[in-house]
Amino acid sequence: MKNGQRGFCYVRGAEEGEIVLHAYGLTTGLAVDPVEKKPLYHFYPGSSVLSFGTIGCNLACKFCQNWNISRCTDMNVMHENSPEHIVYTAERKRIQHIAFTYNEPIIFFEFARDVAHLAHLKKINTIAVTAGYISEEARSDFFSFIDAVNVDLKAFNDDFYRKYTGTHLQHVLETLKYIKDETDVWLEITTLLVPGLNDSESELHGLCEWLVDNLGENVPLHFSAFYPAYKMADWQQTPSSTLQKARNIAISKGINYVYTGNVYDPKGSSTWCTGCGQLLIERNGYHTEIINVDANGFCKNCNTKLALIF
Numbered sequence: 001m002k003n004g005q006r007g008f009c010y011v012r013g014a015e016e017g018e019i020v021l022h023a024y025g026l027t028t029g030l031a032v033d034p035v036e037k038k039p040l041y042h043f044y045p046g047s048s049v050l051s052f053g054t055i056g057c058n059l060a061c062k063f064c065q066n067w068n069i070s071r072c073t074d075m076n077v078m079h080e081n082s083p084e085h086i087v088y089t090a091e092r093k094r095i096q097h098i099a100f101t102y103n104e105p106i107i108f109f110e111f112a113r114d115v116a117h118l119a120h121l122k123k124i125n126t127i128a129v130t131a132g133y134i135s136e137e138a139r140s141d142f143f144s145f146i147d148a149v150n151v152d153l154k155a156f157n158d159d160f161y162r163k164y165t166g167t168h169l170q171h172v173l174e175t176l177k178y179i180k181d182e183t184d185v186w187l188e189i190t191t192l193l194v195p196g197l198n199d200s201e202s203e204l205h206g207l208c209e210w211l212v213d214n215l216g217e218n219v220p221l222h223f224s225a226f227y228p229a230y231k232m233a234d235w236q237q238t239p240s241s242t243l244q245k246a247r248n249i250a251i252s253k254g255i256n257y258v259y260t261g262n263v264y265d266p267k268g269s270s271t272w273c274t275g276c277g278q279l280l281i282e283r284n285g286y287h288t289e290i291i292n293v294d295a296n297g298f299c300k301n302c303n304t305k306l307a308l309i310f
Helices: 083-092 105-121 136-143 158-164 169-182 201-215 240-252
Strands: 012-015 018-021 031-034 048-052 097-100 125-130 148-152 186-193 221-225 258-261 279-284 287-290
Touching: 018 105, 048 083, 083 097, 083 105, 097 105, 105 125, 105 136, 136 169, 148 169, 158 169, 169 186, 169 201, 186 201, 186 240, 201 240, 221 240, 240 258
Parallel strands: 048 097, 097 125, 125 148, 148 186, 186 221, 221 258
Antiparallel strands: 012 018, 031 048, 279 287
């Protein structure tokens, strides 16, 4: 890039021969969310998280649900929030986690890293919500300061990735395997189902088989409903029946924890024991109630260990 030029993500640009982060210490706001909103259902369920992001993204998703942030090029929509102030806010409000979310955190790497360093000194966890499109060189550095992550697996075919996100599937699969095999980061996965594009039975079967073979059966999987937005504002929203179909396929493939999101579905958003079928954690919207899980994360009915950080 020439001096003064911005990159595709917009928050990084060339200045005097170096690439600099223009969004350091700037956020679109701070919000207190339930951790389930990330979504993370097996990482301290029922707890609160202080969430923030910047603007920009390294993907070009035509169906982006946060396009007014991810594709924004107006730096004035952000406000000053230093790493010190963000961590102080979480500590003052007695919040257990800080999340890098709303847009892709890898593009504000240095900012997230410095927040994480201060957060860990205060025993506050860090969460990343990411598309997982991260180079091999950056993965180890980025995930070294992350405690939990939800990765958006947009689809399970490269044509979808190329046409609708401007990226490639394989890089995301490599990120997922890296997180699972090389780190202690808690991992959950979300797939937004877009009608007619990534919701076929064959693709869902392939996706679930890959997850079981490469990540195991205990990584929680969230199927989320698409709502018309951005360049696909005239597309139909995802029917609840599609989410139910996807959940049933995933369960049939052996995935233990499968959830539906962006719709009202208490059964599909609750956690059930893999041993006896008992309801363990009931979720109604963002209200979470732990019912039949003991202090060590075991089912009170049959003593089956639940895969979670509790």
